[in-house]
Amino acid sequence: MDFRKQRLSIAEAKEMDMVHYLSSLGHEASKIRNNDYWYVSPLRQEHTPSFKVNRRLNRWYDHGIGKGGNIVDFGIEYFRCSVGEFLNKLNGDLSLHKPFENLSKTENESEHKIKILNNFELSSYALIRYLEQRKIPIEIAAKYCREVRYELNAKTYYGIGFKNDSSGFEIRNPYFKASSSPKDITTIKNGSDEVAVFEGFMDFLSFKSIEKNEVHSASDFTILNSLSLFEKARPFLESHQTTRLYLDNDATGQKVTQQALSLSDKYVDESRLYQNHKDLNDWAVHSAKQQSKRLGNRL
The missing domain is CATH 3.90.580.10 (Zinc finger, CHC2-type domain)
Structure with a gap:
């Protein structure tokens, strides 16, 4: 397609x-x-x-x-x-591409009001352009995401949907970030003794988009979808020999990282890969722009 x-x-x-x-x-x-x-x-x-x-x-x-x-x-x-x-x-x-209703709600406020109407293959131009701006190839996103139509406050909207283990969706579009109920983590199991952990699915998609990380393609993955779900994820994480943490470089993300490192030597902090950037996706976007600029200077 x-x-x-x-x-x-x-x-x-x-x-x-x-x-x-x-x-x-x-x-x-x-x-x-x-x-x-x-x-x-x-x-x-x-x-x-x-x-x-x-x-x-x-x-x-x-x-x-x-x-x-x-x-x-x-x-x-x-x-x-x-x-x-x-x-x-x-x-x-x-x-x-911004819904006319002000949708700047918190996850907890919005997740109980959102009703998923249907989901299907990613196709809307606006969402595909959004992924392009986030430097995520549509071929990667299409493997893990769906386009969702959802109802909020009696109006219908659309967004990129990432399903969790309880069949709820994380929803993103250029101006909206929310979740449908039930809220949960997302686990991707490949039978590996290593697991990579991400705070949100955009970082996970960025990781999958980076060619040099193909060596870890057989790894298991956990997307927390909220740092508050870290404790819920721990049994699965600690069933692995190595747990690689790719959490955000903000105060909350680093606090959880430090707590995890104090729990077990199975945990490894990988945030140095994107130091001086908010998160892995922010680093990926910046890196792509810098590369384009260098190529432009050579022409």
């Missing part, structure tokens, strides 16, 4: 936040009153703001011309183009 041929759908486009989209075009609200954002119209010349976006409804209305609608309607007016042409424009800018 050629993933790069996937295009953003009309339904996915309509999930984008109009306020963020207008900002990406260089238009900022002149005034904000509750859910109403008022702009000097992007569609015509004026001095008094009469273009309104209701952020709760994610709809716009231009009082000067008596027109309004959703983001697709706006794009057709703004660019003077067809629906297909507008979707092609959106495909070129991943930053626009």
